Amino acid sequence: MVAVMLAASPGIRVSFDDQRVHEYDGDAGTISVLPANSERKVTWSSTCEKVIVTMPPQRLLELSAHEFGAGRAVLQPPPFGLIDLRALHLAEMLKAELAREVPSKIYIESLITIFGVHIVRNYTGADSLPPRRKSGGGLSNRSAERVRELLESRFASKITVGELAAVSGLSPRHFIQAFTKTFGESPHRYVLRLRLNFAEELLVESVLSIAEIAHLSGFSDQSHLTVTMSKHRNRTPRQVKQQR
Known part of the structure; x- marks a missing residue:
């Protein structure tokens, strides 16, 4: 339970x-x-x-x-x-x-x-934060956790770099640099990965239409999801759905 x-x-x-x-x-x-x-x-x-x-x-x-x-x-x-x-x-x-x-x-x-x-x-196992790099300039562990929680809860909605930077107490420019050093990718790529992961989960586990899944995952429409998934995952939503 x-x-x-x-x-x-x-x-x-x-x-x-x-x-x-x-x-x-x-x-x-x-x-x-x-x-x-x-x-x-x-x-x-x-x-x-x-x-x-x-x-x-x-x-x-x-x-x-x-x-x-x-x-x-x-x-x-x-x-x-x-x-x-x-x-x-x-x-x-x-x-x-x-x-x-x-x-x-x-x-x-x-x-x-x-x-x-x-x-x-x-x-059923620990899913820890990505390891911190030894070089300076990254987010503190506390800021990284706050940012990750915020992104994982709101990845499907619009969220600005300014909002994320405010959580960390940094300017947007410094935040992007610190985020990239901590997570190994830019905030945009991180959010895109969360959206694609969630879309793939829904495609495999649910019977929702591709258009509905695109909306729930934060994409503007089915075409936006298809183009993005084809570019970054080398397969279309329909192909993912057919692999169920």
Whole structure:
């Protein structure tokens, strides 16, 4: 079971079989992962709004085999209070669809599959920041983490270099240089890679149309996605979809 908080909720208390009590304040995007056959008790001091996704262990193993070629997956629950902005983005999409007068079952199942892939990729192993280069001029670890979280949560929408630079406390020109030294590519290429990765996930895991996937991934239309993917991935969205 995975829970993602949609709004802040202070004073959360969690206890497990060993009776130890952990207390923390939850912000929007706070994620908790509970492996199968585990028990815990949770109490809240205020109203809590969240999305909960449950997944049978066998489905988790299937996703793990698809991602890593491994027939087993050991979940590694994150620390208490960890904020996962990508999970928050997917949870908000789930909430929006469930709130529709006639929700699309296929669309919901697709989002849950993508959510499951995200959990397998990030909570059955560490996905750390790219290693810092020894030469100076890069972003600090804290700034790099903030920038990465912002990009991963908003890659599908318009975001300016000025906004990213403000997070790091740098001028736009110095930010581009520092970002490139830290991540090994420019902000534009980084965002483009996130959008193409997300589009490929949807093409493989969902039954959405290519036009819908282009919109959800941050491209202006289907033609924009096709041209960009052909240039940078040497294949078209239709070819990716046919490989399902």
